[in-house]
Amino acid sequence: MVILETFYDSTFFTYLLLPFLIFVSRIMDVTIGTIRIVMVSKGQKLWAPILGFFEILIWLLAISKIFENLDNWVNYIAYAAGFATGNYIGLIIEERLAMGIVKIQIITRKSAEELIVNLKNAGYGITHHEARGSSETVSIIYSIIKRTEINKVQNIVKSTNPKAFYSIEDVKQVSHGIFPVRTVTRRMRKSK
Template sequence: MDFIVNNFDLWTWVIIPILIFLARIVDVSIGTIRVIFISKGFKSIAPVLGFFEVIIWLLAISQIMKNLENWVSYIAYGAGFATGTYVGMLLEEKISIGKVILRVISKKDDCEMIEELKKKYRLTIIDGQSPTGGTKAKIIFMVMKRSEVKDAVAIVNQFHPKAFYTIEDVKYALDDGANPVQKRNVFSFYRKSK
């Protein structure tokens, strides 16, 4: 037992794997956020995030290359990647950047629901029917911020819990049909007003 305790290298077998694990969580989470920013049109911050993502990755992989015999580092690297992916998904949900389209298909008369939704959102309503021509339905379209989806779905569920709805990302939308929605820069809060 004394042989194991005396020859156990705490730095190699515990500290380095923990640092690799944490580095992978951070760099994979940054990578996830970077991809989200690119897809939402925030292209100015993506290179900065990419820089830090790669620097952190290089630090992690260099420790593995220095300690190739340390199998615990391999496990830490893989576990850090998996955990970083999960953390990145959680961050993506919390950030809620961009706009979505909420499409609600209802087979019943939802005048109250429509009136309640009109108080907070702009709607487009289309009459529809099933392919056989029997069942009539209302199709309601709403473009909104991702952060507003939960409230809109709560209104739909309040009036019609069995309504079918879909949510899709919107890359670009026009506001009022005439003025384009301002593309928000992540650093826009630093700008002085004109």
Template sequence: MDFHIFGSDEIVAWLIIPLFIFFARILDVSIGTIRIIFVGKGYRLLAALLGFIEVFIWIVAVSQIMKHLNNVYYYLAWASGFATGTYIGMLIEQKLSIGSVILRVITSGDADDLINMLFQNNYHHTAVDGEGMFGKVKIIFMVINRQQLSDVLNIVNQYNPKAFYSIEDVRSVREGALPKVPNPAIKKIQKFKRFLTTRK
């Protein structure tokens, strides 16, 4: 790959190639992070495709390192790109909200209003009575799409702000058991209804 079209030899050696390595590493490590997540979620075809792209970019980047083994800036660009790519990959995974999660809610307070609101918003759940360290508790189990997690936690915090909850990734689930994600307009109406309910 010829970089000399971007300037003199010094500019290419000390600026252009280090920047190229840095951004190439960001790209391939970000893709690698997402690929690992896809493998865990069972998206085999997507994971294989991302793996091909990841390795191709990696080979192009490492070839520049091998040509200039005496330039320490290339090593710094490589390491910085790796760290930045890992962080960006995690941010992308959060934005994609892929897959489903198990949400467990344990509350010692009255959970009737919370359970009723979950039912009204079509969030499938199972509620059972339990015995905690300090007395009786209500335990609520839910399997929801990751996209719905924020809304469900908002409901929990509104009606039982002191409730304990835990979240766990789910590798696979029968999709028929999950409620569909409502469109943004419906979600806004539901939030407004919850606001009016808490004001009463």
């Protein structure tokens, strides 16, 4: 017991180990918080509260150590650095999860027929119409796609019509849609 008390009072624990643990705790709770916010925006009613529970539990542990050691300025730096790092890591994880669906809107001055054919051949459902732009007629193409497919659709647009303007918006929910069917080889690769 005396050995533990001596360890907790040591310079190593006070200025290195404790700040490191606070830093790691903040990374964890902010990363979880970032993912939780994504889950809330996607309507994930089960995952959002579970993640919120762990986010706050970890935060309480970290902040309690800060308050127990108010005279240790290294803890403040670790806390702030953990917050910043947690935001960064959370965004990277969210980007890699690529959950949900998005709406892509493509506006092109050039004839949209080839782009429409290429998108349809790739298995994407599209809606299109002609519209009046600032100085000329344009074609507008809409498609609802899985977030994991954004790069593929962008590549189709860029290779077919590199000057096309497009925007991408998150979609919370759709009632129907046409999404590309996974190929057998792709499914087989995933099952391995």
